[in-house]
Amino acid sequence: MSGQAAIIDGKAFAAGLRGRIGAQVARLKADHGITPGLAVVLVGEDPASQVYVRNKGRQTVEVGMASFEHKLPAETPEAELADLVARLNADPAVHGILVQLPLPAHMDATKVINAIDPAKDADGFHILNVGLLGTGQKAMVPCTPLGCLMMLRDHLGSLAGLNAVVVGRSNIVGKPMAQLLLNESCTVTVAHSRTRDLAQVCRGADILVAAVGRPGMIKGDWVKPGATVIDVGINRIEVDGKARLTGDVEFETAVRTAGAITPVPGGVGPMTIACLLANTLTACCRANGLPDPEGLTP
Numbered sequence: 001m002s003g004q005a006a007i008i009d010g011k012a013f014a015a016g017l018r019g020r021i022g023a024q025v026a027r028l029k030a031d032h033g034i035t036p037g038l039a040v041v042l043v044g045e046d047p048a049s050q051v052y053v054r055n056k057g058r059q060t061v062e063v064g065m066a067s068f069e070h071k072l073p074a075e076t077p078e079a080e081l082a083d084l085v086a087r088l089n090a091d092p093a094v095h096g097i098l099v100q101l102p103l104p105a106h107m108d109a110t111k112v113i114n115a116i117d118p119a120k121d122a123d124g125f126h127i128l129n130v131g132l133l134g135t136g137q138k139a140m141v142p143c144t145p146l147g148c149l150m151m152l153r154d155h156l157g158s159l160a161g162l163n164a165v166v167v168g169r170s171n172i173v174g175k176p177m178a179q180l181l182l183n184e185s186c187t188v189t190v191a192h193s194r195t196r197d198l199a200q201v202c203r204g205a206d207i208l209v210a211a212v213g214r215p216g217m218i219k220g221d222w223v224k225p226g227a228t229v230i231d232v233g234i235n236r237i238e239v240d241g242k243a244r245l246t247g248d249v250e251f252e253t254a255v256r257t258a259g260a261i262t263p264v265p266g267g268v269g270p271m272t273i274a275c276l277l278a279n280t281l282t283a284c285c286r287a288n289g290l291p292d293p294e295g296l297t298p
Contacts, residue, residue, distance in 0.1 A: 005229070005258040008151050014270035017150070017296075021277050022063040024293050028284070029064065036284035037066035038096040038122060038277070039088045043081060043107070044074035049100045052273075056098075059273050065280060068094060078107045082115055089117040095287055096122030096280030119287060122279045124176065133179050140279055141298055145177040147271025148209060148230045149184070149298060155260055156207075156228060160185035163204055167191045167218065167248070168211035173232050177209055180298055198222075208258075210248035220253025229254055229261040232268050 028034050038060050042053045053069065060067040070084060081099075088097050097120045103109045113121075118128040124142040132139035152159060164186040168174035178190045191201050193212070202208055202222040210218045211232035223229060233248030247264030255261055262268055278296040285293055 003256075005255045006155075006260040007255075008155055008228075008230075008260050008262045008267060010147070010151065010262055010267040011270045013151055013154065014147075014274040017271070017274040018059065018063055018277065020295065021274070021281055021293075024281060024296075025064040028281075028290075032288065032290070034284065034288055035064070035066050035093075036095050036280050037068060037091075037093045038098065038280045039068040039070065039091075039094045041070045041072070041081070041084060041088075041097070041099045043072045043076055043100070044104050046100075046102065049102075053100055056273055056276065060277060060280075063277055065277065066093060074104045076104075078112070081107065081112060085112065085115045089115075089120060094120065095284035096120055096276070098122045098276065120283055122276055122283065124279065125171065130171070130176070133176060133183075136183055138297075140283065141180065142172060142176045143272045143275035143279060144173050144211075144232060144268060145180050146275045146278070146298065147268060148177060148232065149180045150275070151262065151268075151271065152207060152228065152230065153184075158184075159207065162186050162206040163189070164207040164209070165189045165191055165202055165205035166209045166211065167195075167198070167202065168209075168213075168232070170211065173211040177211065177232075181207070181209075183298060212248050214248055215246045216248070216250040218249040218254065220250055220255075220257050223249075223254050223257040225257055226259035227257075229258045230268065231262050231264050234264060234269060 040053050040056055057067045088094050097116050113125045118126045121129055121140045124140040129139045164181040166174050166178045169192045178188050181188045199222045203224050207228050209230045215235040215237050231247035231249040235246050237246050245265045281293050
């Protein structure tokens with residue numbers, strides 16, 4: 001196959017998704033007098049996290065939800081953070097809780113995440129949600145893989161029977177992505193830095209998801225002609241003295257082989273916050289005994 005891959009526009013898809021979420025939030029308010037609420041906790045001064053939290057807060061308000069931001073200094077004791085999480089767990093106005101990672105070195109992120117009420121775990125990282133997803137039950141699903149799945153379904157329709165290769169085995173993207181694809185009846189391979197002949201493994205993929213955090217690692221000739229490529233990587237590199245974002249896939253070569261590909265920036269990134277809002281709405285509906293919102297869950 002020659003020519004140019006279709007570009008999967010995550011920015012446009014996320015805008016459409018936020019529009020649908022906003023409409024469902026408005027209906028929830030009108031019919032039931034309920035406003036979904038998202039609480040975001042930021043510990044320390046990490047600049048990337050600050051930008052991210054600011055964007056989350058803005059988009060939460062834009063779709064009509066209540067936004068609760070809690071900023072704690074980097075030296076806050078872990079016990080103080082645990083107290084805040086406990087208060088948010090007990091607050092009926094809060095339906096989704098997100099503790100922004102990374103946390104300062106003196107805090108145990110796993111312990112903090114597992115202290116969140118699983119029903120309010122907007123990030124889908126709690127061990128209970130991981131287990132529910134792994135056994136095909138109703139769970140809160142991590143935002144980035146959920147966004148990837150939505151775009152794949154939108155582009156391909158049914159994913160059943162397709163060969164999917166996920167490069168990366170993180171708890172945040174790689175593992176839940178593989179689980180979601182399995183649940184869609186794909187044949188799934190999880191590859192990583194120790195995989196033998198990684199290029200050859202990738203060439204067998206109808207769906208190739210790159211989530212390793214290494215700029216340009218996946219070359220164009222690793223991509224099966226016509227494959228759908230989802231590039232989760234967001235890497236900051238310097239080109240001619242200027243910082244720019246690039247993915248884990250060598251876009252310039254892959255775009256000539258793939259059938260469809262997500263760009264970086266403007267691909268998976270915008271979907272992550274949109275899916276956080278989707279998860280908050282889902283959590284709110286479940287907390288109030290209402291059916292899951294339409295089109296926002298796997």
